[in-house]
Amino acid sequence: MAEPSARPRLPEPLAEPSARPRRIVRDVAAAVGLAEGERGVDAVIATLARLEPVSIRRVSRATELPVPIVASVCGELRKRAVVAEERPARLTDAGRALFAHGELSLPSSAACRRCGGRSVVISDELHAVVRDVARLARAAPPPRLELDQCHCTVETKIRRVLALHAAGALVGKRVLLLGDDDLVSLAIASVVREFGSETTIARLVALDVDERILALVREGLAAAPFPWVCVEHDLRVRLPEELVGGFDTIVTDPPYTIPAVRLFLSRAAEALAGAGDVFLSFGSKRPGAARLAQQAITEHGLVIRSLTRDFNEYVGAGVIGGTSHLYHLTASEETRPLVGEFPGALYTADA
Amino acid sequence: MAEPSARPRLPEPLAEPSARPRRIVRDVAAAVGLAEGERGVDAVIATLARLEPVSIRRVSRATELPVPIVASVCGELRKRAVVAEERPARLTDAGRALFAHGELSLPSSAACRRCGGRSVVISDELHAVVRDVARLARAAPPPRLELDQCHCTVETKIRRVLALHAAGALVGKRVLLLGDDDLVSLAIASVVREFGSETTIARLVALDVDERILALVREGLAAAPFPWVCVEHDLRVRLPEELVGGFDTIVTDPPYTIPAVRLFLSRAAEALAGAGDVFLSFGSKRPGAARLAQQAITEHGLVIRSLTRDFNEYVGAGVIGGTSHLYHLTASEETRPLVGEFPGALYTADA
Structure with missing residues (x-):
């Protein structure tokens, strides 16, 4: 901590x-x-x-x-x-x-043509990115289950980047990864190296409690063309002051408990610079969990812009059925954090 | 009324x-x-x-x-x-x-293969349905703008049916159309005639305030293989008692004002038989409208199962940009109506 x-x-x-x-x-x-x-x-x-x-x-x-x-x-x-x-x-x-702050000339086929662009697909033109991210993912340390780590697939990492881009939440943005055992930072860097420029991302911060993850991210970002930093931090403690109000786009895949979702949304609300986007993955199958998560979203003054079922696929995630849903949230005038210091049980194993 | x-x-x-x-x-x-x-x-x-x-x-x-x-x-x-x-x-x-109450052997390609089944597409095998629905839609009376009528495209009518089916909300279900100027009832009938049986739909009720719509629906449903009825009703008045608690699936595209959304959600909550699904189209672009609509959804104890942006396309809907979003909601233990008799302004022209 x-x-x-x-x-x-x-x-x-x-x-x-x-x-x-x-x-x-x-x-x-x-x-x-x-x-x-x-x-x-x-x-x-x-x-x-x-x-x-x-x-x-x-x-x-x-x-x-x-x-x-x-x-x-x-x-x-x-x-x-x-x-x-x-x-x-x-x-x-x-x-x-x-x-126009930076650019990203992604193949236009990232939007699914067959279903009218309502979903993103990884086109063949991204094969170098897929190879690159797969190589980096192979170096990932084994998931620490007590931290609810559960790596998403290589395809999911890349589709998250495409979804950010399709939503206008990538180019020119200050991006914060609130926890990054999914290595989305490295997928962003790979896509930008292949199709972007040094001004594509205004700034990227990868925050995690696990130093093993950060070591890997640091190594993978070494050649990234944009300004970045890794921060070791336990989100039960409030954000470092320098991160407060400093971001346009937040990406997070918290533990699938309601206290954890509330905590991570509060940290996201603190980190947002007024307007902005939050990409939240959530897939708890406990009865009522989706309703309580959505209540938490509403109470934080965040608005669901889209909710895509089974967007995320995970490696070896038997019990949760191997998937979770992607919420694209946007900030409103009412967005605010609700959780301060957090003394409680955070991970599903503690619940 | x-x-x-x-x-x-x-x-x-x-x-x-x-x-x-x-x-x-x-x-x-x-x-x-x-x-x-x-x-x-x-x-x-x-x-x-x-x-x-x-x-x-x-x-x-x-x-x-x-x-x-x-x-x-x-x-x-x-x-x-x-x-x-x-x-x-x-x-x-x-x-x-x-x-197994009834069946519907839709072409499997209704789920978009290219983006992993995350969206529905109208495959070529549905050409007879497209022709049929297009013919019926041409007979639709001109939209009554004072009732916020705004016909969705033929493709949208059919994709709504596919989305209902993909969500498990069609086969064997009691379906209520809360307003049907979009003629979704006729698209359902066409799909069932082509691919289903007389037990595919347990019961279908099309409710509308506009007798012109109901006349057309009655004509189109005359040869429908399942039990159906048309009900003329103004939703500002509570539902006829026979409809309360009688449905598994509700489809509605209300006026895009918050009072109207609250009213229609309350009527949907009344009509649901405990568990069930609500397919709500909403696309107001007023600032804060999405947040308030989602607040209304949460307060009614409904859960957003998916939110697909720009799912619905409309004929000649210049000002709203020609689209709206599809919310797939499910009932929870907490689902309840919040609006009783409704004396206020309902349509956007009154707001």
Whole structure:
């Protein structure tokens, strides 16, 4: 358990973007009279950067903003030379320079064409990533069952990265892995090395209580093109101060007990920088567990954006049937942590 | 609005199954010491009937019961000659006669193979159904916008039926359509005519406030092979007594306001016979709407089993971006209606 004095030094956050893009966003939000404010404009721009060229309708779906609002935001951005005149919508070079922080040219076939892009698939173009991640996963230490470790399959690690990307929660984001025995950090690094650039990820922090995991992650991230750090920490203790409010995207696969879910959601809420996304895996089969987990999600002011059954597959997980579900949660104005210090039993073996 | 005196006559419920299967279920639940009780055994048997021959692991996923529990239930069912000795698991002829109420031999390719069955697709084998439903849909009256009618596409109507079937919420079930301007009843009838039998659906009730819709549904269901009835009713008034507690599966696409969602969920909770499934479409883009809808779901004691973004596509629905999300909800011990008589504004135009 990390003592305050042993708090890891974290890399300095990336330099804040210059004032100009922020002013543009503020002006556009005001010109449109957007209820969602600057966040809404940010979402439109981020979606343009990720999907361009892209139809207004598709931006509307991705941002959950009505079509006329998106059209109006794009109109204002055109006046400011951030969005180009052509259709479908795209950024200008100047707009890209101001707003597109890093990129990731994934094969477009990551979205499942057969079922209308409602799920992600690992296309053949990802074979180098699969090989790479499989090699790293083979080096993983055996799961410590008393910590509820249970490694997900190589395919699942990669599909999680694709799901993050498909949700707009990867490129340009500050990503926190709240526990990483699944080695999602290494899958992110592999995908970025193959298809991205050094600015694809603004910052990645892998936090775990198990030093064996962190040693492996450190080794695997050594050549990662983006800023990263590993933090040894027991989540029963509050987050190191440097992590509070510092992230856009949180990924976590906590022990499948309700106290653990509440604890991890609270730590996620602390770590989020206002808006942001939480990818929570959960698959307890105890009666009532799903209802209580969803109650915890609601009470934390988090919103379920999607819930995909059996998204995660695990190696040798007989009793839980080998799968769990992926919740994509987003923060709202009401998002807040509910658990402080946590003295209780955390793992299923303690329950 | 239907007066109590004008309450429609409903067909008699199907005869209760004989006492023997119920006794078997009770004995197996007791022998296994199942926390979920008879419901758990029912779920295992229904899954066997739907998917046989099927692995224990797949039954575990579908029922959310741990693998050893499913194995043990199947063991007890084998002793009673309901499940056959062979693997993967399947019913005996005697078991089928006792428990398999109707069937539906859909092309297996309804589950999307490319993304691991995580979504449903309309395979070529369904072309007759697509043609049939498209023909019926062309006869639909123009949407009454003041009732928030907004017809979903033919593909969506059929994919809803496939999603119901994939979730085990169609075969042998009593199905209630809480509002049916989407004509899902006709898509169900078409799929059953093509691939099912007269016992595939135990009973279907289409309820709507709009007599024009009901006239069309009545015409389309005239040749349906299962028991059905159309009910004209304004959901602001409580359900006709004969509908209370009478259904296993509810399908609804209410107006996208929070009061309407609360109202429709309350009516769904009233209509459910204890356990059961609710398929709710919702896609409001107002800020906070998703959070409030999920709060309403939790407060009604319903559990989100899956949430598929942009599952529903609509004809000419410019402003909402042409899509909404499909929530698959299941009832819990805590499920209860929260709204009684409803005097307020229901439709988005009134809000």
